[in-house]
Amino acid sequence: MSVLDRYALSRRRLLTVFGASALTALSIPLESRAALAPAYFKTYPFQLGVASGDPSPDGFVIWTRLAPEPFEIGYGMPMAPVEVAWEVGDSESMKTIVAKGTAVAPPELGHAIHVEVGGLQPGRDYWYRFIAGRDRSILGRARTTPALGAVVEKVRFAVAGCQNYENGYYTAHRRMAEDNPDFVFCYGDYIYEGRGARTTTSGGRPIENVRQHFGDEIYSLDDYRRRYAQYKLDVDLQAAHAAAPWFAIWDDHEIDNNWAAEIDQDNTDPKLFNLRRQAAAQAYYENMPLRASSFPAGTGLQIYRRASYGQLVNLNLLDTRQFRSDQPCGDKWSWCEGVNDPKAQFMGLPQEKWLIDGLSASKATWNVIAQQVMMMDLDRDPGPGVMVNPDSWAGYNTPRRRVLSQIRDHKVGNVVVLTGDEHQNFAGDLYVDGAKPVGPPIASEFVVTSISSGGDGTDQRETFAKIQAANPMLKFNNDQRGYAICEATPKTFVTEFKVLDAVTRKDGKLSTRAKWAVEAGKPGLVQA
Known part of the structure; x- marks a missing residue:
């Protein structure tokens, strides 16, 4: 496989990394499927924790970055895309999963993941986590903003x-x-x-x-x-x-x-x-x-x-x-x-x-x-x-x-x-x-x-x-x-x-x- 073939972006990879809105904005030819590295790590990959941000009435961004060896050259990751699963639950117990999917952690972004979660209810708490191979991240709490124009007391x-x-x-x-x-x-x-x-x-x-x-x-x-x-x-x-x-x-x-x-x-x-x-x-x-x-x-x-x-x-x-x-x-x-x-x-x-x-x-x-x-x-x-x-x-x-x-x-x-x-x-x-x-x-x-x-x-x-x-x-x-x-x-x-x-x-x-x-x-x- 040539270097160009290895890093060619498929439609699935672009969608999972950037979201659907990126298809038009980036204008990148979508031809072949980039090979994904197997998600197995000798060291815990979620060393840098998790985060959420930029909430809206129907969702928020959830983030993590895979770095099993954060100070080493290559930070312990293969120089290839890695697929990571994510889940959002309506309670801290995560018994009811209200949204889930997979995202690609690309080497071009230091194996960082930014998932724009949508379709949630306004003005309420949610919890989220990531899964890579046999490893789970810590649990994070996020909160959507109230509905547009809603009466908010505090x-x-x-x-x-x-x-x-x-x-x-x-x-x-x-x-x-x-x-x-x-x-x-x-x-x-x-x-x-x-x-x-x-x-x-x-x-x-x-x-x-x-x-x-x-x-x-x-x-x-x-x-x-x-x-x-x-x-x-x-x-x-x-x-x-x-x-x-x-x-x-x-x-x-x-x-x-x-x-x-x-x-x-x-x-x-x-x-x-x-x-x-x-x-x-x-x-x-x-x-x-x-x-x-x-x-x-x-x-x-x-x-x-x-x-x-x-x-x-x-x-x-x-x-x-x-x-x-x-x-x-x-x-x-x-x-x-x-x-x-x-x-x-x-x-x-x-x-x-x-x-x-x-x-x-x-x-x-x-x-x-x-x-x-x-x-x-x-x-x-x-x-x-x-x-x-x-x-x-x-x-x-x-x-x-x-x-x-x-x-x-x-x-x-x-x-x-x-x-x-x-x-x-x-x-x-x-x-x-x-x-x-x-x-x-x-x-x-x-x-x-x-x-x-x-x-x-x-x-x-x-x-x-x-x-x-x-x-x-x-x-x-x-x-x-x-x-x-x-x-x-x-x-x-x-x-x-x-x-x-x-x-x-x-x-x-x-x-x-x-x-x-x-x-x-x-x-x-x-x-x-």
Whole structure:
């Protein structure tokens, strides 16, 4: 059998890998049947766990990736397609199977499987698993969204991200799984790209990392696959994925720190950086529960998308990396004329239009913008000067003001922005110009701290206590690790900031640090 014959795609293989919608979109000639490798493994093939994601009223994506030896060349798999069975049950006992089938794990995708399950009932829990040969995966729980236009009394979901493997344990993921949320919004920085390091510095002093990345800084597809494998081998992270469906978006560290479109932090030749982007985009898709509509094309993939929870929540997931201009001020915390560049882009005009059109047409009680970096134009100099984080919306005044002005002018009500990246908790209100607020807030923003990035932290950094005092739009700040639970009802949107006393120990104690709320029809944060 020739190489071309071996990898020719049959109609069955294309359908099982990508779904029926891919037939027209991919336009691949369908002639011969690719041989499938026998599903027998000396080592357990589901080492990386299972996940579900992107739920809809009639289904969701279920994911796994076969990797019996995750760090070895070829990760313990034959370089051939492998058929895997999947089952969805209506209870945890799996006595009644409501959907089942087979999927092909192709070597071209690192033997990852993305099954788009459909035909299910809206607004209810389901359980799923995979079977390869004599091996079964762990059981995962997924939940469909309510029917379109349905009256919904409550949606309760988690917000998490920034999980630097070296900085701490994933106790927060275990606790988040125990909270049993309807879904998880992951705002990004799922992996970190740097080389393994035994020590880091804190306050100018060396401290030992609690664990260490495998290998050097990552550039190739194999590098990224191994880094994802190292993170996904963590059983607490596996528990969080198995507990609920995820809506995942990326930020910078899935590729390289503070990247923006074709520009990385080292000003690498864009042709070279795009090779890295292409490898990283493929690895991200391979390892996340995304639909075929997000299948990578060259250097990018479709990250911004929308979901609804009946009449209660309109969820808008953004991409603030692929389409933005380079950071101003040399990407240093400062202020410069580049902050007001009239040509600057943050998410690109097509995505801006998509967002505003979706918000303007929304009939939901709560309009949620779920994205990566802080939207508050926080002045980070508590003295007489002005300092902004140029990698946040505050470094891009023109698109920031344009988006907020359009939300105000279109009279979009009850807008809540969910953010990460800062490795701290923040709660504040959004104005076109936070230094000179006019009228009621246009929206409120909850910035959720990291799972582990930054280490144990403290209740509040001394500098940020002063920054909070100098920024009246900022109502709350905390510097501990954890996650948030958001609960939306027809009357209120409440965010509960849950923090750990330590992440450098596996037995960190979880507590609720604060609750802040927005009341429907009453702009501005109140303490809950």
